[in-house]
Amino acid sequence: MSHQLGYLWAVTLLVWGGTCLYVMSLWRRQRQVERALREWQLEQASVQKCDESASFTAADD
Amino acid sequence: MNWVSKGCVCLVGLLGLIDLYLALIWSPPEAQMGDLVRIMYFHVASAWIALISFCVAFGAAVGYLLTRRQRCDMVLVAAIEIGLVYTALTLVTGALWAKPVWNAWWTWDPRLTTTLILWFLFIGCVLLRASMEDGRRRAVVTAVYTVVAFLDVPLIHLSVRLWRSIHPDLVNDTGFHMPGSMAFTLMFGFVVFFLVYVLLLYLRVRLEWTRRTLARMRGQAGVRETLVGEAYRTAPSTPMDGRR
Amino acid sequence: MIGSGWRVFGLLLINDIRLECRRPHLLATGLLFGALMMFITAIAVDGAGDLSDSMTAGLLWLNIFFTTAIGFLRQDRRDEEYGAATGIRFIPQDLSVIYYARWCSTLIFILCAVTVLTGMFFLLFNRAGPVRPLWFAASLGLGTLGLSGMGTFVSLLTAGSTLRDVLLPMLLFPVSLPLFLGVDRLTASALSGAPVPWSWAGVLIGYLLMVSVLPWLLYETLMEV
Numbered sequence: 001m002s003h004q005l006g007y008l009w010a011v012t013l014l015v016w017g018g019t020c021l022y023v024m025s026l027w028r029r030q031r032q033v034e035r036a037l038r039e040w041q042l043e044q045a046s047v048q049k050c051d052e053s054a055s056f057t058a059a060d061d
Numbered sequence: 062m063n064w065v066s067k068g069c070v071c072l073v074g075l076l077g078l079i080d081l082y083l084a085l086i087w088s089p090p091e092a093q094m095g096d097l098v099r100i101m102y103f104h105v106a107s108a109w110i111a112l113i114s115f116c117v118a119f120g121a122a123v124g125y126l127l128t129r130r131q132r133c134d135m136v137l138v139a140a141i142e143i144g145l146v147y148t149a150l151t152l153v154t155g156a157l158w159a160k161p162v163w164n165a166w167w168t169w170d171p172r173l174t175t176t177l178i179l180w181f182l183f184i185g186c187v188l189l190r191a192s193m194e195d196g197r198r199r200a201v202v203t204a205v206y207t208v209v210a211f212l213d214v215p216l217i218h219l220s221v222r223l224w225r226s227i228h229p230d231l232v233n234d235t236g237f238h239m240p241g242s243m244a245f246t247l248m249f250g251f252v253v254f255f256l257v258y259v260l261l262l263y264l265r266v267r268l269e270w271t272r273r274t275l276a277r278m279r280g281q282a283g284v285r286e287t288l289v290g291e292a293y294r295t296a297p298s299t300p301m302d303g304r305r
Numbered sequence: 306m307i308g309s310g311w312r313v314f315g316l317l318l319i320n321d322i323r324l325e326c327r328r329p330h331l332l333a334t335g336l337l338f339g340a341l342m343m344f345i346t347a348i349a350v351d352g353a354g355d356l357s358d359s360m361t362a363g364l365l366w367l368n369i370f371f372t373t374a375i376g377f378l379r380q381d382r383r384d385e386e387y388g389a390a391t392g393i394r395f396i397p398q399d400l401s402v403i404y405y406a407r408w409c410s411t412l413i414f415i416l417c418a419v420t421v422l423t424g425m426f427f428l429l430f431n432r433a434g435p436v437r438p439l440w441f442a443a444s445l446g447l448g449t450l451g452l453s454g455m456g457t458f459v460s461l462l463t464a465g466s467t468l469r470d471v472l473l474p475m476l477l478f479p480v481s482l483p484l485f486l487g488v489d490r491l492t493a494s495a496l497s498g499a500p501v502p503w504s505w506a507g508v509l510i511g512y513l514l515m516v517s518v519l520p521w522l523l524y525e526t527l528m529e530v
Contacts, residue, residue, distance in 0.1 A: 008085060008099050011157050015103040015150055016077065019257060022146050023070070026264045030271065037275045044282060126526060181479040185472065192468040198530040202462050205523045206476070209458070212515065213480055220483035220508045 066264060073256050080246075080253040088246040097161055102246055104154040106254040107147045108176065114144030114258065115179065115211060122207035125200060131273065134200040137207060138190070139265035141183050143258060148180045171222040178217050182210040313398045317406035325414060331376055335418035339372035340425055347429040356430070362493035365426050366448065366485060372422065373415055373452050374474040377460040390464075400525040404457060412453040419449050436498030444495055447509055448488030454516035455481050461527055484512045 084102040091098035118140035125133035155173060156166045167173065186206050193199040239247070325331055346364050350356060356364075393403055423445065427434065435441035459477045463469045478485075487509035490502050 005096060007157075007161070008096055011100050011154060012081065012085065012103065014157075015107065015154060016081075018146070018150055018153075019261075022143075023261065023264065026261070026268055030264070030268045033268065033271045033275060037271065037278075040275065040279065044278075126523075178479050178482055181475075185476040185479065188468060189463060189466055189472055189476065192466040192472065194467075195465060195530070198465050201526060201530045202465070205527055206462055208523065209519055210480060212519065213483070216483045216508065216511055216515065217479075220486045220505075223504055223508065224486055 066260075066267075069260050069263075073253070073260055076253045076256060080250050083246045083249055088243050089240065091243075094162055097158065098243070100154055100158040102250040104151060104158055105247060106250045107150040107154060108172075109251055110254045110258045111144050111147035111151055111176075111179070113255070114140050114147060115183070115214075117262075118144060118183075118207050119211040122204040122211075125204040126208070131200075134204070135266050135269040135273070136262070137200075137203060138269055139262050141186055141203075141207065142265060143261050145180065145183050145187065146261075147258070148176060148183070151176055152180065169224070171218060171224065174221045174224075175214070175218045178221075179214060182213070186210065310398055310402055313396055314402050314406045314409075317393075317403060318409050321406065321410035322413065325410070331414050332417055335372055335376045335414060336421050338375050339368060339418050339422040342368045342371055343422055343425045343429055352429065352431070358497040358499075359489070359493040361426075361430060361432065362489050362496055364430075365423065365492065366489050368422060368426075369419055369449070370452065370478065370481075370485065371474070372418055373449075373456055374477055376415060376418070377411070377456045377473060377477075378470060394528055400528045401521045403528070404461075404520045404524040408454050408457045411457055412450060415449050415453050416446070419445055432496075435496045437495045440501065441492065441495035444488050444491035447513065448484065448492075451484040451488075451509065451513050451516055452481060454513070454520070455484070458516070458520050458524070461524070481512075483508050487512065 080102075084099050088099065088102070090096045118137055121133045121137035121140060124130070125137060152173075155176070159168060159173075160166050186203060189206065190199055190203045193202065346368060350364070394400070396403070426432070456473075456477055459480065460473060463472045463476065466472050487505045490505040491509065494500065494502055
């Protein structure tokens with residue numbers, strides 16, 4: 001009986017643990033992509049700023 | 062992660078705990094299998110969710126082929142991936158249930174065999190998709206393959222069933238062949254698993270959407286840079302050149 | 306329009322056969338690889354003449370499946386080499402006609418390989434001929450028909466994949482499982498002379514119907530991208 005219950009808890013842990021691992025993997029991937037998106041947006045913003053300052057300098061010349 | 066998905070995860074987690082209580086403590090043991098029958102609540106619910114997921118994938122594939130909407134493709138990818146996770150859980154829990162009951166990790170039962178074939182069919186689909194560069198072709202090929210694979214499943218099941226069968230028929234056309242408390246626990250577990258599935262689908266589609274937003278923005282910037290580069294190359298008498 | 310469809314079908318088929326006759330790569334690799342596979346299998350089962358009919362039928366079909374999967378890769382590469390894969394998309398017809406022509410030509414080549422393979426099977430496994438030779442031939446023919454149809458379709462699906470060599474058999478085998486089981490049982494019954502398993506003949510016909518109709522609906526969509 002106790003052997004069966006231990007086995008049952010192990011199976012339960014496997015099912016719910018597996019689901020939790022998948023959820024965590026989704027969150028991890030989401031965070032990675034969001035970080036990449038933010039970095040890219042910052043990069044673009046700085047490039048745009050550089051372009052603008054370059055065009056101001058050109059206009060001053 | 063925003064507060065909506067955090068709240069959903071907490072709610073589903075709470076329901077999961079209630080499901081655990083019902084499945085492991087509240088429901089009665091079975092006459093022959095004893096407490097081992099409790100594995101059924103996870104095994105059957107996982108199998109149903111896997112099947113629902115592949116049905117969703119089929120619907121999304123047909124939707125994509127008819128409308129060519131990106132949204133359908135995103136749901137298709139998400140449903141296949143989650144379907145694979147649940148098929149894997151079904152196979153593992155099935156083997157763990159089979160060992161003490163049938164004294165074998167694996168038997169050539171139609172449902173087991175069909176489930177394993179289903180897993181092979183869609184793991185191939187995921188690999189195929191991952192190994193393609195062109196986005197549009199990738200989406201079309203995934204949708205077409207999903208349609209073919211899904212329509213092949215009844216034939217696979219029929220043929221494997223003709224081959225051999227020993228699976229217990231706990232739920233069939235005539236209803237549930239179990240006490241009310243067990244049927245209630247099974248259905249409660251199914252509802253909880255379905256809610257988990259909806260949550261996973263939402264999270265996976267959101268991930269795909271963010272990924273595509275990033276790819277689209279990168280693509281647009283790439284085109285813009287190319288166009289600016291072209292403009293500099295093809296127009297030598299720009300004011301900048303004049304000043305130089 | 307239907308007449309011109311048949312004309313295109315005939316032209317594509319003749320073209321495939323002509324190309325194969327000029328450089329018989331598909332036939333040669335199919336025959337050699339099939340013969341080698343059969344040889345290795347016979348060694349693996351210790352050249353057993355005491356295997357049951359269902360086991361020997363399974364071994365025969367296993368070899369046919371592997372040989373066929375290799376053949377599909379070869380045939381598509383030929384199209385890519387000559388640049389015909391791009392040109393063929395511009396035919397003024399329903400593009401599914403390409404599928405039917407390709408299916409037919411592949412069937413002819415694979416049937417040649419299967420004939421030699423079956424000969425080797427009887428030779429190496431030291432077996433007497435089938436009790437029902439007509440059923441045996443029919444099961445070989447129908448099995449090859451279904452396999453070449455699904456293989457042609459799957460080979461187009463995997464066309465743009467970087468893992469094509471692995472993915473083609475990986476996708477083909479699970480999808481053609483009903484076919485495999487059906488022809489395996491039919492071949493076993495033809496070998497032993499047991500009563501014909503009509504239910505398996507039904508499965509086989511259902512599979513062939515699927516292979517004939519589905520690509521007609523989906524092939525054009527695939528060729529567009």
